[in-house]
Amino acid sequence: MMSLKPIMTLDELRDFLDREFSQLHIGGRTYHVEAIGPLSARMRMDYHDRHLRPGGTISGPSMMGLADLALYAAILAHIGPVALAVTTSLNFNFLRKPEKRALIAECRLLKLGKRLAVGEVSIYSEGSEDVVCHATGTYSIPDR
Incomplete structure (x- = not known):
C-alpha cells in the first residue's frame, strides 16, 4: 500500500496536468483540480456549451471524462x-x-x-447534494 496522504501538492499536480495533459484545455479551460486529500481528490467541470447534448443537458461523455480525470488526479497525487x-x-x-x-x-x-488503483467518483451539480452520476474505475500503475 502506498501513502494514504498525497505526495504531490495541489500546485504540483495542477502543473503536471497542464504540462503533460495540455490537450485537456484545448478550446479553453473547464476542468479544475480543486482539492486533494488522503486518498481523495475533488474536481470541477465548468458549465459550458461544449459539454451539452441534445436536449440541453450535460452529456454522459462529459461526465465520464470528469470522473476519469478525477480518478487520475487522485491517483497521481498519491503516487507522484x-x-x-x-x-x-x-x-x-x-x-x-x-x-x-x-x-x-x-x-x-x-x-x-x-x-492497481481502484476508486469511486460521485458527481454533483454545483450547490446540490444529489448525486447525478456514480462511477467506479480501475487504473493500472506502471512499474517504476
Whole structure:
C-alpha cells in the first residue's frame, strides 16, 4: 500500500496536468483540480456549451471524462507524476439529470496498490447534494 496522504501538492499536480495533459484545455479551460486529500481528490467541470447534448443537458461523455480525470488526479497525487498510469475499467451509473451549472466530482480511492488503483467518483451539480452520476474505475500503475 502506498501513502494514504498525497505526495504531490495541489500546485504540483495542477502543473503536471497542464504540462503533460495540455490537450485537456484545448478550446479553453473547464476542468479544475480543486482539492486533494488522503486518498481523495475533488474536481470541477465548468458549465459550458461544449459539454451539452441534445436536449440541453450535460452529456454522459462529459461526465465520464470528469470522473476519469478525477480518478487520475487522485491517483497521481498519491503516487507522484507517473504520466502513463492508465484506465483499465470504468463503470457509470447515471442517476438523475444534472442541472445547468458546473459539476463537482468527489473521488475516493478504495485501493492503492503497487500495480492497481481502484476508486469511486460521485458527481454533483454545483450547490446540490444529489448525486447525478456514480462511477467506479480501475487504473493500472506502471512499474517504476
